[in-house]
Amino acid sequence: MAAPSEEDAQEFLLMTIALQVFVSGLAAGGVYGLFAAGHTLIYRLTGMVNFAFGDLVGLGVFATLLVLSGTAPVTQSGAHEPRFMGALVVGLVFCVSAGILTYVGLVQPYLARGSTIGWVAGTAAVAFAIRAAIGAAFQRSSYVFPDPLPFHRVGNSGFIRIAGAQVQARAFFVIGLALALALGSAWLLEKSRFGQALRAVADDAEGARVVGVPVDLLIAIAFGLVGALAMIAAIAAAPGEAVNASTGTLLGLKGLVAALAVRFGPPLLAFGAGLLLGVVESAIANVHLGSWQLGPSYREVLPLAFVLLLIAAWPSRAALEEQE
Amino acid sequence: MNAFAQTGGELRRAVEEARAEWSRGASVVVAAVLLVALVPFLSLPGVRLDSLADTVYLAVAATGLGLTVGAAGLPSLGAGAFMAVGAFTSSLLVARSGWPLEPAVLAGAAAALVAGLISGGVVRLRRAFVAVGTWLLAWLVWLFLLAFPSVSGGSQGLILPPKTLLGLDATPTVHFEVALALLALTALAIAAVRRGAPGLELSALRQSPRLATSLGVRLARRRLGAFAASAFVAGLAGALSVQLAAVADPAAYDPFLSFKLLVAVLLGGAAATLGPAAGVAALGLIGLVSDPLARVLQLPLERFDTAVAATLLVFVLALGGGGIVPWLEPYLARLRRQPGTRLGPHYAFDREAAAGPVLKAVELRKSFGGVVALDGVSFELARGEIVALVGPNGSGKTTALRLISGAEPPDAGRVLFEGRELTAEPTPERVRLGVARTLQATAYFPELTALESVLVGRSVRRRFGGAVRTALQTPNARGEAVESEAKAREALAFVGLADLVHVGTPQLTTSQRRLVALASALASEPDLLLVDELAAGAGSDELERLAEVVTRIRERGIAVLLVEHNLRLVRRAADRVLVLAAGRAVAEGSVAEVADSEVVRQAYLGTQRL
Numbered sequence: 001m002a003a004p005s006e007e008d009a010q011e012f013l014l015m016t017i018a019l020q021v022f023v024s025g026l027a028a029g030g031v032y033g034l035f036a037a038g039h040t041l042i043y044r045l046t047g048m049v050n051f052a053f054g055d056l057v058g059l060g061v062f063a064t065l066l067v068l069s070g071t072a073p074v075t076q077s078g079a080h081e082p083r084f085m086g087a088l089v090v091g092l093v094f095c096v097s098a099g100i101l102t103y104v105g106l107v108q109p110y111l112a113r114g115s116t117i118g119w120v121a122g123t124a125a126v127a128f129a130i131r132a133a134i135g136a137a138f139q140r141s142s143y144v145f146p147d148p149l150p151f152h153r154v155g156n157s158g159f160i161r162i163a164g165a166q167v168q169a170r171a172f173f174v175i176g177l178a179l180a181l182a183l184g185s186a187w188l189l190e191k192s193r194f195g196q197a198l199r200a201v202a203d204d205a206e207g208a209r210v211v212g213v214p215v216d217l218l219i220a221i222a223f224g225l226v227g228a229l230a231m232i233a234a235i236a237a238a239p240g241e242a243v244n245a246s247t248g249t250l251l252g253l254k255g256l257v258a259a260l261a262v263r264f265g266p267p268l269l270a271f272g273a274g275l276l277l278g279v280v281e282s283a284i285a286n287v288h289l290g291s292w293q294l295g296p297s298y299r300e301v302l303p304l305a306f307v308l309l310l311i312a313a314w315p316s317r318a319a320l321e322e323q324e
Numbered sequence: 325m326n327a328f329a330q331t332g333g334e335l336r337r338a339v340e341e342a343r344a345e346w347s348r349g350a351s352v353v354v355a356a357v358l359l360v361a362l363v364p365f366l367s368l369p370g371v372r373l374d375s376l377a378d379t380v381y382l383a384v385a386a387t388g389l390g391l392t393v394g395a396a397g398l399p400s401l402g403a404g405a406f407m408a409v410g411a412f413t414s415s416l417l418v419a420r421s422g423w424p425l426e427p428a429v430l431a432g433a434a435a436a437l438v439a440g441l442i443s444g445g446v447v448r449l450r451r452a453f454v455a456v457g458t459w460l461l462a463w464l465v466w467l468f469l470l471a472f473p474s475v476s477g478g479s480q481g482l483i484l485p486p487k488t489l490l491g492l493d494a495t496p497t498v499h500f501e502v503a504l505a506l507l508a509l510t511a512l513a514i515a516a517v518r519r520g521a522p523g524l525e526l527s528a529l530r531q532s533p534r535l536a537t538s539l540g541v542r543l544a545r546r547r548l549g550a551f552a553a554s555a556f557v558a559g560l561a562g563a564l565s566v567q568l569a570a571v572a573d574p575a576a577y578d579p580f581l582s583f584k585l586l587v588a589v590l591l592g593g594a595a596a597t598l599g600p601a602a603g604v605a606a607l608g609l610i611g612l613v614s615d616p617l618a619r620v621l622q623l624p625l626e627r628f629d630t631a632v633a634a635t636l637l638v639f640v641l642a643l644g645g646g647g648i649v650p651w652l653e654p655y656l657a658r659l660r661r662q663p664g665t666r667l668g669p670h671y672a673f674d675r676e677a678a679a680g681p682v683l684k685a686v687e688l689r690k691s692f693g694g695v696v697a698l699d700g701v702s703f704e705l706a707r708g709e710i711v712a713l714v715g716p717n718g719s720g721k722t723t724a725l726r727l728i729s730g731a732e733p734p735d736a737g738r739v740l741f742e743g744r745e746l747t748a749e750p751t752p753e754r755v756r757l758g759v760a761r762t763l764q765a766t767a768y769f770p771e772l773t774a775l776e777s778v779l780v781g782r783s784v785r786r787r788f789g790g791a792v793r794t795a796l797q798t799p800n801a802r803g804e805a806v807e808s809e810a811k812a813r814e815a816l817a818f819v820g821l822a823d824l825v826h827v828g829t830p831q832l833t834t835s836q837r838r839l840v841a842l843a844s845a846l847a848s849e850p851d852l853l854l855v856d857e858l859a860a861g862a863g864s865d866e867l868e869r870l871a872e873v874v875t876r877i878r879e880r881g882i883a884v885l886l887v888e889h890n891l892r893l894v895r896r897a898a899d900r901v902l903v904l905a906a907g908r909a910v911a912e913g914s915v916a917e918v919a920d921s922e923v924v925r926q927a928y929l930g931t932q933r934l
Contacts, residue, residue, distance in 0.1 A: 121399065253460075305464055313445050315449055
């Protein structure tokens, strides 16, 4: 048998890297996607952008961590399932109720008054306050999230080989879960009475109010639920990487970037944009064409700059100020 | 020699004016600034000059942000990003290229200005998107600094060598005096801009962008000016404060810095020029109490500060969002002199009367989706002629008006004004050329007086009303301000509201607001006035008055195009009537001729007679 030529080997290496990039990108993107879908749903319901979205989810994630293992550093494994489920429920309760409180206390009053600066400053205040509170309780620069599912037992201590590529087994779980959550909630939005009412509010909030839809209650619940969905995905992905007080903030930011890239289009489209953003980030960090490589430094900066340029130079009609 | 004499005369005049307008409040402010300037020489116990100077630099940046947040009403979450751009540009120039301080600081401010102009595209957007764009900017700059240690010096930051500032060793005392002088200059310039034409236009844009742009105010240009000026000031403050700190530390430019600046603006009061500086001072004072508290509670200091700032903001918002300075206003008002009424000379404005029709609309077409709103309509208006566009709902009247005013582009056809092709010109340019328009009576500026509303309409005729000239209060700018006010008063007198110049628009009746709208449009000295549904919901007395005003407008040689449902007003005022039905002109002629037309009766389904 002839030894594989150098060219073949290189092509094989390229394929391997591409696969790794793609799978890990999709896993990160699945989480971004749920944040993006949440942002776009809230925008379509209210015309506002929740700057505290990421931090509200971060609050839930760290509440879960607090119940699981306190503020001490933890090892990768060692979370027992019943305790984990309990902690997750506590985290979800925190995340959902904080979301609802934010809407009721700091968003709805200002939306009703037509005061943009009110809800902008209000949600930004919540964002920074939560980040400060998490940072005060968890003072190390990063934490490892305990893993309830024994992924480290799959394959080679958590990594499986596909076509020569080393891929985290967790990645497939995260991708599957994110897809299931996105498609499931899209289906609910389409079919359930709650979903239909939400769509009515998004179409014409005043009209819905007139025919007796409890608009504010629905939006408040939606505010909490989008947080819960994003939080489940974030927790599923959390053990893969170190987390700190800014983790939630950055996830919210990336969700916003993805939602803006599709101009707050339908939630499923925003989810797709999130997936794409994950793959793009991963590609920017890892892919090199010949000797030319962007590298990890550009991973977060480039998509952000692109979207900022997009809204500044080519805004959608809906985003433009009303002019004669 | 002549130029010297002229300059001397101007200066003397300026001094006289300043003396005439001097008030006790101004004396108090000057005394306070001088007193604060003495602080470094008093060797007060427990006062750290470097942190005090740093606070004053922050106040400079916040004062600049006040222009964007207060005057323009744009919720910026990215002011800190411009401080970072100024800080790192100047630091790199000083630390790596060995530049002296002064040019490096100016280059830093210039870089921030450029960053402001580039990201300034967001000012054309609705406020929610301005917030989103500036939020992204704050994160972008911070993530960039974290990701590129080669630029930011990484976790150590860039160490800056000691330098001289304005020929003196850059000690905290020198920085403090420079910062204070900068604060005073910034506040003076911004106060002048806010009181002048640019401030009025920004305020009009904030209250009703639609009405303001219909009067010819250029939204993107004005807002970009405010946004970029804020960026420049923030860059300047950032570049200087980083030299004071002697190290450019990326961690100091977390997006929280932007948020802190916004908190300072809202805490002190965005509506007042000195509000943001007062907000920074308040945050500093609160820090004096909260920092020891944080130490007692063993909490990380910067986390505690964040929580305190966020909580404060929530309180300010809950109390109505006014802030400290506006809340103190009633007490300060006693120190202030009531504004006297200044009346300038009367300026006549004669325009060369051109031959031929003022307006020619040629084969205008417009459809929305599949619905044809206007299907090839042509008509002309002569100087001093009143033409009414009438027709049932959906016949295309308002669409025709919008195509002529430039609110929408036609699908086909042309608009010629005094022989000049207007079809591609945007609304403000058309107003400048002499095509004014009123919106329906529901649109008005809730925070302006009648006179100020009319001055917004006058703004297109100003040549020296730019931000720079206004900030410097050049003789031309001041002369023109007097002239504008005279013109605006004249326009108000023309519509019969001479007694109501200082009354707030919300206190006016609907019928008075219609007249203010007419006066605003007239203040731009148009040759063609487009009037949209002037009489909607008007009573019969009111109708008489409106008809009388419209007729007198014609006597000034202005052509008037009325889009009108109220056929009584049409009969009273119009020389000629053009009847539209389903996007086509179905009849044209005098009121009497059209009234007898069978086509017209059919168009109205025979329900209404002229």
